[in-house]
Amino acid sequence: MLEKLESIKQDFLDQINKAKDLEMVKEIEVAFFGRKGEFTNILKSIKDVSQESRKEFGQKANELKKELFETLRKQL
Numbered sequence: 001m002l003e004k005l006e007s008i009k010q011d012f013l014d015q016i017n018k019a020k021d022l023e024m025v026k027e028i029e030v031a032f033f034g035r036k037g038e039f040t041n042i043l044k045s046i047k048d049v050s051q052e053s054r055k056e057f058g059q060k061a062n063e064l065k066k067e068l069f070e071t072l073r074k075q076l
Contacts, residue, residue, distance in 0.1 A: 001042070001049065001057055005064055008038050012068055016075055025075045032068070039065065 012032050019025045032039045046054045
C-alpha cells in the first residue's frame with residue numbers, strides 16, 4: 001500500500017509540473033484530493049488492514065498530503 005502512495009505522489013507531481021494554468025491545478029487537486037480522488041480512495045481502503053499497519057500508513061499518508069499541498073500552494 002505504501003508503494004501505491006508513492007505512485008500517487010509521483011503521478012501528482014508529474015501532473016502539477018505539466019499544469020499550464022490555475023484551472024488545471026484546481027482540476028488536479030480535485031482528481032487527487034476530492035471526494036472521489038485517488039488519494040481519498042486509498043485512505044478509504046485502509047479499513048481492511050491491521051490496526052498497526054493502518055496507523056503507520058496513516059502517518060505516511062498525512063506526511064505525503066502535507067508535502068503535496070505545499071506543492072499545490074507553490075503552484076497557485
